[in-house]
Amino acid sequence: MTKKSDIERWSDVVQQMNAAELPANTVPLHVLLGEAVDVAKFFEKYWKTQVDAQKRVTRLGLESAVPKDSKKGDAARLGPKTAEEILSLQRATQEAQTRYLLTVEKNKSPRERGKFLLGEIWATLSFYFDDGVEDERDEMLARIDAAHAGDPDTADALASALHDYATLGEKHRDALDGLGGFKAEFLDEARAVAAELRSLPAQAEAISRQAQEALLLRNKLAALLIERMGLVRSAARFVFRSQP
Template identity: 45%
Template sequence: MSKSSMEILHAEARALDPDRVALRLPFHVLVGEAVDVARFFERYYEEERAPKTKTLLRPGLSSIGHDRLPPSTADRLLALVDEVQAAQTDYQLAASAPEGDEDLARGRFVLSELTAALDFLFDDGVEDERDVQLLRVRRANDDTSSTDALAAALADYAGLAAHYRDELHGFGDFDGALIDEAASLADALRERSARGPSEAAVQAREALQWRNRLATLLTDEVARVRRAARFVFRHHPQIVREATSTYERRSRAARRRAAAQVATEAATSATS
């Protein structure tokens, strides 16, 4: 990808609404599925016709117009994957802070994991009390730039996650021990808040924010291709399935099983 194109990607990432910036999937899932969608795009961008009769066998993504989905979309996806990977490495290096900064760097990582897990767990297409609870916590902790604010956010998200501990543990490789760690980190950060953030901690925070901006942009690009695929291949469900998220399908199935189990247990309790 050209330098100018990369500069455009970076400008788009910087221009994102801060309220939308988040890593809503486990990092490895986002990157892996983005590569899959890029390959899907390459495979199905052009229509397919019978060699002799020229009969249309299936449409192509190009049918919705180059302005909506340009031929360079796969290159853009793969370039974003590279940028997100590089940003993840930068964050991990920055988070390897010297003595005295571990709690701050770890706190931002744990908060990122909690928000990603709760966002995805509650994203079931139904607006209910859980969504209201998460929105309330998010609005109360929209700025975590200070040590005290980070501590408050960790405590609030840990409190919310604790109510859904059984559902969260093992969900998308989420480690339930992070809930208790978040509460402990909140206490530790409050104790050291008077000292203020170190330079290393500030760098780690900025690196995490940049990674999340690029991840959000990548998520948007993946969603754009998937929306187009659902429309273009609406009469070809097997092709649509190739573009959808295996992770999300499995997560929805797990939620349905969990809900069915809860309903069964409730019915059993009512009759006993």
């Protein structure tokens, strides 16, 4: 029997997910995929409760956060295989991202590339500005977010958003470069793509169905990954709540 790929393993779960209900992800994908490995390692190390020779508990494990009836809340979804599930979702998300990028390259559409660049710039800015302090940077990003919240799916609207976010990103170019795999060159490319989009005829092609499906698959898998990682972090905060 042929072993299922990581994407195939989660296909049934993905099909049941509602695209409209996917949570927003403000963490750059490269950062998320790296953190997933760290969370999986942490889980493996701290899953089991440790006891001494007299069977006295020396350190509670994450397993202690699982309710006895295994049906209450998110903690019920933790189990001995959670680390393996996180790594599987990490690989699946990476594979889906690669498929999406290859689809974008295959179609060579400035609209598709523009959507990719916009997502990368927005996610990286959001992550960089999220330092727990509300300041002018947060206000500037919020104003741009509000200005483009109701944008129609047109080339001109995408071009405008690319220009605005790239302009804000340029103010922090050095800090953003390399953050979670972000490339400062994306800012230059975003402005170039914006100009190309504005030169397209009014009936410019919409993003291809193939690219849409590839992007949606990636986003659903990333949402599942974030959810699993959140379970581990939540359990860790609870179990080790008495520790600094």
